Amino acid sequence: MRPPRLFVEPGDEARLTSQARAVARGAVALAEERVTVAVVTLTLGGRACAVEASAVERAVARLGPTASVPQASGVARLIAWVDEQPVAVTDLAALAGLPPRSAAALARAPALLLATPAGTAAVAVEGPIELAEDRLELVAGQALEGLPGVRLAGRLEGGAALLAASWLAACAGGGPAP
Numbered sequence: 001m002r003p004p005r006l007f008v009e010p011g012d013e014a015r016l017t018s019q020a021r022a023v024a025r026g027a028v029a030l031a032e033e034r035v036t037v038a039v040v041t042l043t044l045g046g047r048a049c050a051v052e053a054s055a056v057e058r059a060v061a062r063l064g065p066t067a068s069v070p071q072a073s074g075v076a077r078l079i080a081w082v083d084e085q086p087v088a089v090t091d092l093a094a095l096a097g098l099p100p101r102s103a104a105a106l107a108r109a110p111a112l113l114l115a116t117p118a119g120t121a122a123v124a125v126e127g128p129i130e131l132a133e134d135r136l137e138l139v140a141g142q143a144l145e146g147l148p149g150v151r152l153a154g155r156l157e158g159g160a161a162l163l164a165a166s167w168l169a170a171c172a173g174g175g176p177a178p
Contacts, residue, residue: 035136040112041160042125044150045098048160050134051112052153055165058082058113059129063089063122066103077174078103080122082113088121090172097149114165116173123172134158 039050040059060082066089068076078089089111094100101109101124110127113120134156151167 036133037136037156037162038131038133039156039160039162041130041132042092042110042112042127044092044096044126044161048158049163050132050156050160051163051168052165053131055114055169056112057115057120059131060111060113060122061127061129063107063109063111063124066107068103078106080107080111082111082120082122085120087113088118088172088174090121090123090174092123092125092168095149095168095171114169114172116169118173121169121172121174123168134160136162 038053040053040056041048041050043049063080064082066078066080069079070076079086080089081087089106091100091106106124109124110129111122111124112129113122136154137157150161151164152161153164154162156162
């Protein structure tokens, strides 16, 4: 994504001031310059959020049975079976700084399956999840109020926060967040 264009017209101080305030607020492109993106919508702590659909391999309405598997580091990792394949499970709410959900609650939660360097991983989300299209309104990585752990790629015209897919995949794969 490219940064917004800021047009400066000499002698039009009011317009320049307005544009500077818009940039400071994170407001960017004019309506005709906005890009339409396919997204998977979800909620996070009651807030409307989305992830670009191109980053999602698959979405499931219910994650299913989970098990805790010890790792070499001594820390256990939650695993679920999707299509009879084990996938690592990450709780999006816990990533965002909200109270982590129990394994039983995650088993009942919808999830997004993402490709990570370590293989496919599941991110348990709050539903409902839906496939939608929306226009990208803001291209700034502003934080969600009260959820400092979340990295954003922008905000959609409908008001949903667009989660940074690279951050989500890195966290789901157990690696450091980019």
